[in-house]
Amino acid sequence: MISARMKKRGMVWVVHALLGLWLCISLLPPVMLVAASLNRTALFRSPLDLLTFRDFTLENFSQAFTRGDFWFFFTNSVIISASAVVITLVVCVPLAYGLTKISGRAREAVSFGVLAMRFIPYVVLALPLFLIFVNLGLSGSRLGLLLAHLSIHIPFATWMLVGFFDTVPHELEEAGIVDGCSPWHLFWNVSVPVVRSGIVALAILVFIISWNEYLFALFLAGNDAQPLTVGITRFLGGAEAGAEYGIIAAYAVLVIAPVIVFALTANRFIVSGMTAGAVKG
């Protein structure tokens, strides 16, 4: 009995040690990024050396702000990512709910169609979208880039949300019907609150995907709609590129900070086990 318990404890230690190692490996790049952004020189220095902060400076951040047109790119990123979240949810939540209410072949066909959109590597879409947007006069506009993002988000989000709505117990809606819910009430007051956590998680995902998107931005953003991911490349390349590593690092920190803040804020709305107690499990 004791040996079994000790064995179990030993296993727990091993698992914790492995998780700790994994955490260190995962955290190393972002930690290095922050360290590099706070040192005057970053090139050719070992990680441990950087973490001594022997030439600590905030100069890189001020450079990133002033030389990098930071606020221009930031505004584009915020507008595109936030609009992508709002539009994706407004379109996909009712769409997915509707899909769970139709049955049989119609549902399978629509679901497969939506999923099939996910089969296409989206780099393939960049050129045709570029040509279409040029014809429509959307090339180089935020709206064009937003539409390109939505072409990725909508199939993905619909597919996820159908899965969420499928978990809403049938009895819950029937209880709603007996209580006097209209179809709108069933959707808005019964089903949506139950899958709220999933919707929030999805919103975070959509925001992160849009915020980090680079390829469409490179092809379709022109000069006026470039987001932060494209903006950062201004410091890459060129003769003096080596000297700019600190600024690139500072810029990168500024790029990832908002998405972390957003994710942490939204995370508070994710309540695990939302359906617990609704019906007998």
Place this chain on the structure above:
Amino acid sequence: MQCCAGTVGEWMAGVSIQNVEKSFGGTRVIHGIDIEIADGAFVVLVGPSGCGKSTLLRIIAGLEDVTSGAILIGDTEVNDMAPKDRDIAMVFQNYGLYPHMTVAQNMGFALKLAKVDKAEIARRVDHAAGILNLSALLERYPRQLSGGQRQRVAMGRAIVRNPQVFLFDEPLSNLDAKLRVQMRAEIKQLHQRLKVTTVYVTHDQIEAMTMADVIVVMHDGVVKQAGSPLDLYDRPANLFVAGFIGSPAMNLMDARVSSGKLVFADGQTLPMPDGVTLADGDVVRVGIRPEDLIVAQAGLSTRVRIVEPTGAEIHVGTQLGDTPMTVVLRERHDLHPDQSLTLSPLPGRIHLFDPTTEARLN
């Protein structure tokens, strides 16, 4: 008629089910059922899985349409009425509580949808919570409640609406045995207090026997018998009801009529019950309840297979020839497997059925 303010049960009404048929696609699951449920009665629909009892309840609730026939609540035909307009309240097997709402919000939701005044909602929720001992739990969420408490909230949600009819769809089947007995008593007391017409679906015949004013036994989409629990127990109208009602189940054995006696397969005989005339050579199915057999000097000689003392009584599994037969004895006997035991039915407690039509003969 929408539910409205006033004491609970003010708007009682009976339910009339008239020649109702229901098909799903080409499969007919309910074959022309007629049931009259009196004002304030507690009616239990009971039967094995797939007999159509839950479908019938859902038809009364308006969650399913009828294929033909009519449903009347009070004097109003409700076939084409939405569930919310039928003035019914339903308690679901799996509770069906809204997980994002507190107990109070769950209970008041229907009233809120009906745009009842907030103070009135609070008053009625408080009143129902008082009846169900939920007053201390009103601000909790369903996930913070035990199974029994959740079931009570589901009942509270029904009570606050002051419906004309309560519908219960196997409400206790998810509870453990002890809680089930307790909730059974609570539901019965609730009905005695509110006197609202209640239709209750269960597959558990003990639940049916203990709670009902009237039991409707269903099988394969038809009503096999409807009546008071003791009527069904004492005079089952057919083999199905005989086998379904009563626990342990009634012993059913084939016998042949010969010279005014019932002759079993192994040659043993019992006298023919009074009031039945059968010709020699007729084959009948003889039903004797386990509790209607006593240990006697003369009667049917059986062999003991298994002895199960429950404390208050002893369940003895015996063998009459090749036919298994169960006996419930209230007196204590020192019994062992393989010993012989002579059993005699109590007078007037033999049920005879036609093996072909399955109908009662005596």
